[in-house]
Amino acid sequence: MATTTIQVSRATRDRLAELAKEQGLSIGQLVERLADQQPTAAQRAERLAADREVIRSLFGVNISDEEFEEAPDVLGNIYKIAAEKVRAATRGNAA
Structure with missing residues (x-):
């Protein structure tokens, strides 16, 4: 070397x-x-994208990157966003 x-x-x-x-x-x-x-900036971005995909998969809802970016309390806001999306989907299915 x-x-x-x-x-x-x-x-x-x-x-x-x-x-x-x-x-x-x-x-x-x-x-x-x-x-x-x-990690390099590219590695951090790759890890962030992978982590977001895991969260989307675990919650079963599509949380946009913009919604992630707007969330100062990431975990609290993920729960809030996911709950809102599930409620909206449930209302849509009940109609």
Whole structure:
């Protein structure tokens, strides 16, 4: 595997060296581990889309992405939106 050099301040280098030593790693291994633990924006978006699909499936209603975005209390609003959609569907079937 090819390696490269990154430039950081001495204080950062010293901190990374201390953290790496505590974990029995080289600084390079520590940086790799830290980078692997941080998802990219694309990975976060993919995870969010998958999580939303799970919620839609569990509730059995189609909650739009816009409705998710408008929900500051995500779980509370999911329950509210799902209940409203179920009530509307039930009223539609009763007619």
